Amino acid sequence: PSSHYLCFPFMRKLLFLLFISFAPFAVAQSFEKKDHVIQLNNGFQIINFTTKAVDTNYIANQDAGSRHSAFQYEWAAARWLGVGFFANSLNYYAESDTDNIRPTAKSNDFGLLLNGHFAPGPKFDFSGQLLLGTSDFKLRNNKSGDAFNTLQGRGRITSFRLQGRYYVKHWPLAIGLYYGLTRYEYGTMIDRKNNEFNLKGLGPD
Numbered sequence: 001p002s003s004h005y006l007c008f009p010f011m012r013k014l015l016f017l018l019f020i021s022f023a024p025f026a027v028a029q030s031f032e033k034k035d036h037v038i039q040l041n042n043g044f045q046i047i048n049f050t051t052k053a054v055d056t057n058y059i060a061n062q063d064a065g066s067r068h069s070a071f072q073y074e075w076a077a078a079r080w081l082g083v084g085f086f087a088n089s090l091n092y093y094a095e096s097d098t099d100n101i102r103p104t105a106k107s108n109d110f111g112l113l114l115n116g117h118f119a120p121g122p123k124f125d126f127s128g129q130l131l132l133g134t135s136d137f138k139l140r141n142n143k144s145g146d147a148f149n150t151l152q153g154r155g156r157i158t159s160f161r162l163q164g165r166y167y168v169k170h171w172p173l174a175i176g177l178y179y180g181l182t183r184y185e186y187g188t189m190i191d192r193k194n195n196e197f198n199l200k201g202l203g204p205d
Contacts, residue, residue: 031076031082031117031120031127032076033076033078034075034076035075035076035082036073036074036075036076037074037076037082037084038071038073039071039072040069040070040072041068041069041072042068043067043068044065044066044067044068045065045067045068045182045203045204046064046066046203047063047066047203048201049063049200050199050200051199052198052199053197054188054195054196054197055195063203064092064093065092065093066090066091066092066093067091068090069089070087071086071087071088072086072087074115079117080117081114081116082114082115082117085111085112085113086110086112086131087110088107088108088109088110088157089106089107089109090106090108091104091105091106092104092106092107097141099143101141101142102142103139103140105138106137107135107138108135108136109133109134110133111131111133111134112132113131114130115128116128116129123166125165126162127162127165128161128163129162129180130158130160131158131159131182132156132157133157135154135157135184136153136154137151137152137184137186137199138150138151138152139152150191150192151197152189153187153188153189153199154186154187155185155186155199158182159181159182159183160181161205162178162180181202181203181204181205182202182203183200183201184201185200
């Protein structure tokens with residue numbers, strides 16, 4: 001995802017980040033102790049979901065694309081360590097069914113983050129990020145009457161990212177790249193017709 005960082009005074013420093021696609025562009029300074037970092041993400045994510053019907057043990061496997069928006073707050077406990085929290089909102093792409101009705105699927109994630117800045121410096125910063133939290137998932141088929149059905153549940157999200165940033169000399173600008181892997185594990189979910197499902201997902205972001 002690409003990023004735009006804007007610098008504002010707050011305590012020692014406030015960084016405002018906007019991730020848009022896959023290559024960060026940032027208006028910022030190097031990462032320093034007691035910095036406050038606010039990050040907004042907008043991008044695309046692909047998750048491979050495995051769905052298991054509890055009653056029949058039937059297993060379905062499919063990829064699901066989504067557009068996502070996210071908020072992160074990070075406080076620099078040390079020059080090499082950042083701690084904070086995050087919130088994600090994902091809207092999954094879905095095809096219309098045989099009745100030409102398009103279902104909707106969404107999830108909202110909340111949790112804590114930990115950033116290890118392995119090579120902080122005035123020009124380059126390489127970091128690893130760990131996200132741990134909860135995820136609320138909801139699927140609606142958007143049909144009417146007795147055909148209407150929903151599936152929803154709560155589970156865990158675990159995500160790990162590697163990120164490198166290069167800070168341009170004499171300019172409050174950083175250019176970088178990150179790659180991550182996210183795992184979703186939902187508990188047993190029951191739809192309106194009392195069918196039980198287990199849902200797990202894994203994919204890059």
